[in-house]
Amino acid sequence: MAGIGLAMTKAGGKPLLQIAACAALLLLGASFIPSLWCSREAGAAFEDSLKIQEPVQKGVEEWLSRGISAKDYDTGFSQFDGEWLFGTYFMAGMGFVQMAELHPELKARNIPLAERCIEGILSKETRAFDLQSWGSDPIESLDSDASSHIAYLGYLNLLLGMDRRLNQSTKFAPLNDKISAALARRYERSPTLLLETYPGETYPVDNCAGISSLKLFDVATGANHSALLARWKESCEKRWIDKRTGLLVQSVSPDGEPFDKPRGSGSTLGLYFLSFSDLELAKKLYAAVKKELASSVLGFGGVREYPRGMAGRMDIDSGPIIFGYGFSATGFSLAGAKLFGDEAYFKKLYATAYFAGAPCDSGGTRSFATGGPLGGAILFATLTAKGGSAR
């Protein structure tokens, strides 16, 4: 360094040498300082530090107390606005329950918050997007099997199961009983063991939520759906997990055959859901995600939406895709890395989430400038996913 300095001094600040020095320093600065800065809290986040998690919870609480509605979203499509409202309540609810399980001192505070999210999901406004697609209300049609509503019911029932695990005397227990009975009945009647999200649209990832909700129900009530769960797992491994990549296919045809490619968003969210019912299957999916989709540049981790060598478009599931890396897949992967103790990769993903999410801290509250209510709720749920012995 001293030699370079002397050479530059002797060169009397020749422009070429100055430009070279400037470029070298810019490169040096860019190559490790940004990722170090963005991941400085990652170790504590991985260890479930309340100091990191609580401000994120407060950010979500703030949205909740302000009140959210479909009008708060501006995706350009009323259907997606409704889905995002539903997704915000769901992810926030999962986060509140997970936080209470990680930090028992928060239980009294978080149970009402989780219940508020469930009430939000049950509101007429939130149910509207599903009603609009099916022409029947998901809750009012529980006794009939004419429509399956697996996304709405599967996600809701997973949250109800989590709420019940936290609070055995929850007021939502009868609803959890009723939805679980309807889902089990509908799965038993389905020749493919998959239920439709919307008429003519079947997504394995939504079924991962539905099937895992039955496992949570079994644990809470002593019911036994183990035979159904075992058959579902066998079908999943045989038909909906891509043979070449080991990833979950995004959608299937009415006869249960793969219709879309195996993708990052579905695989990473699916493994989070499956972790509640089948850790082994979830772990296999995470291993496939790591092998086929994950990489890192300059200390920032990213997860591809489509496996290398496969092209595809961005959509509402993937979120934006930049240089092949999907926002959704990368965000959901935080949960997988945490669940399976992959601290090194978690830190890289955290650096990306910090950079892309643009956190804004004020008065002990953290919100994400580029995330809005849904992004904040997703990060809340994935950052509080319980890994290892905490599970």
Next chain:
Amino acid sequence: MKESVKTFLAQAAKSRGLWLCIGIAAALLALHELALAWMEKSRAVEAFMSGSFANVFQAAQILAFVLLRAATFFLLPGIILYGLLSAALSGMRKKEVD
């Protein structure tokens, strides 16, 4: 050691290169903070997150924010390092002249 740090700081304070770098860094940071505050209130991000770029104006706003954030995070350390080096070099030059 203490003495040489003091001397360096005194010389650095006189370095035009360092002050220029500090100025650029401060301007970049201020612009970034303003953009962050705007982005927190903006709804452009939702159209972007939905994966649809139907609204070109919203997409342009997001792109500008992303570029500004990338510039801030990736250029700032280099700018500061360059400023420090520039200060050190001007100090060495001054010593040689003396």
